[in-house]
Amino acid sequence: MNQGLEWLDVPAAALDEAAGAAALARQQVLTKPRGSLGRLEELAVRLAAMQGTERPRAEKVAIVVFAGDHGVAAEGISAFPQSVTAEMIKNYARGGAGISVAARAIGAAMEIVDLGTAVDPGPLEGVVRYDLGPGTANFVEAPAMDEHQCARALAAGRHAAERARLAGADLFIGGEMGIGNTTVSAALASALLRLDPEQLAGPGTGLDPNGVAHKVAVLRRALAHHQGHLDDPRETLRRLGGFEIAALAGSYIACAQMGLPVLVDGFISSASALAAIRLHPGTRDWLILTHASAEPGHRRIVEALDGRPLLDFGMRLGEGSGAAVAVPMLRMACALHNQMATFAEAEVSPQK
Numbered sequence: 001m002n003q004g005l006e007w008l009d010v011p012a013a014a015l016d017e018a019a020g021a022a023a024l025a026r027q028q029v030l031t032k033p034r035g036s037l038g039r040l041e042e043l044a045v046r047l048a049a050m051q052g053t054e055r056p057r058a059e060k061v062a063i064v065v066f067a068g069d070h071g072v073a074a075e076g077i078s079a080f081p082q083s084v085t086a087e088m089i090k091n092y093a094r095g096g097a098g099i100s101v102a103a104r105a106i107g108a109a110m111e112i113v114d115l116g117t118a119v120d121p122g123p124l125e126g127v128v129r130y131d132l133g134p135g136t137a138n139f140v141e142a143p144a145m146d147e148h149q150c151a152r153a154l155a156a157g158r159h160a161a162e163r164a165r166l167a168g169a170d171l172f173i174g175g176e177m178g179i180g181n182t183t184v185s186a187a188l189a190s191a192l193l194r195l196d197p198e199q200l201a202g203p204g205t206g207l208d209p210n211g212v213a214h215k216v217a218v219l220r221r222a223l224a225h226h227q228g229h230l231d232d233p234r235e236t237l238r239r240l241g242g243f244e245i246a247a248l249a250g251s252y253i254a255c256a257q258m259g260l261p262v263l264v265d266g267f268i269s270s271a272s273a274l275a276a277i278r279l280h281p282g283t284r285d286w287l288i289l290t291h292a293s294a295e296p297g298h299r300r301i302v303e304a305l306d307g308r309p310l311l312d313f314g315m316r317l318g319e320g321s322g323a324a325v326a327v328p329m330l331r332m333a334c335a336l337h338n339q340m341a342t343f344a345e346a347e348v349s350p351q352k
């Protein structure tokens with residue numbers, strides 16, 4: 001059964017190569033030695049191709065934080081109790097979380113999507129609720145989600161992306177919150193990349209080396225349990241993913257379909273991006289990797305995505321925070337690209 005997932009077959013929007021070429025041509029005549037603004041030039045040109053204009057924008061940013069709980073938390077794979085997921089949802093709603101502050105600092109709109117948590121945070125302003133269950137099942141012994149939950153989580157992401165598009169966003173940031181989701185992301189990436197869990201498991205919120213070794217053992221048990229069912233990416237997502245991870249993947253795919261550029265955050269967001277690309281390869285063109293997470297396994301996913309994150313600040317908060325930190329830089333790339341004088345305008349002699 002397709003569970004209403006026909007929308008996944010809609011192709012990604014095409015990049016506007018002519019707009020990209022026009023932006024590149026403009027970069028060559030601005031009053032600077034060619035290439036002297038380094039990756040800022042690349043960013044402006046890439047955004048121009050994505051947005052279909054010679055003059056790209058990074059002003060209106062939509063941040064959506066997807067939250068959900070994970071059955072695998074019962075295995076003791078996080079430094080924090082599961083109740084923190086719901087507690088942090090309240091913190092987002094009150095404006096006290098890292099991403100709440102970052103969103104205000106960059107003037108971004110922020111929305112929280114609560115997909116289902118072990119503790120009910122209750123109705124909160126600014127929080128969209130789905131109630132897919134009190135968290136996923138423990139994937140060491142069962143698929144994390146049933147087909148319906150996985151389809152609804154993917155669609156929740158799509159709907160959030162559509163709201164962002166409707167609000168006129170120039171850029172989309174998907175964040176996440178879910179105790180245990182570094183284990184889930186490691187499981188998903190291990191299966192999709194066919195790498196040993198040791199390559200992907202790390203401290204997450206703060207496990208010590210013994211804790212990381214236990215996490216690897218839990219991941220090996222999970223992968224053994226689902227062995228033989230991990231060839232199809234959608235089935236892999238259903239068995240080893242999570243509500244917020246499927247929602248993130250759905251949001252990335254929908255952004256690609258609508259032609260809305262995405263700023264990808266850290267480890268969990270990148271694992272979700274990997275899943276999104278496996279479900280829908282055209283998604284890749286619409287993703288900008290913003291930062292290298294301190295979670296050691298992130299490097300493996302970045303390599304698989306053939307990406308080069310913009311920042312390396314040792315961040316590992318999640319919530320979309322690293323992507324938000326990159327926004328002022330994107331704005332700078334656009335401002336320089338759009339406002340610098342050309343050699344002709346400034347009557348400066350060009351390169352010989």
Ligand SMILES: O=C(O)c1ccc[n+]([C@@H]2O[C@H](COP(=O)([O-])O)[C@@H](O)[C@H]2O)c1
Nearest residue numbers: 078178180181182204205266267293318
């Ligand atoms: O985004 C990252 O790179 C990142 C790295 C480590 C931890 N996190 C956050 O920490 C939580 C998951 O950590 P854990 O240890 O409970 O699996 C989850 O809410 C994430 O947002 C996020």
Ligand SMILES: Cc1cc2nc[nH]c2cc1C
Nearest residue numbers: 080084177205317318319
């Ligand atoms: C406090 C806290 C805040 C977070 N934000 C994202 N993941 C998190 C995990 C914890 C534990």
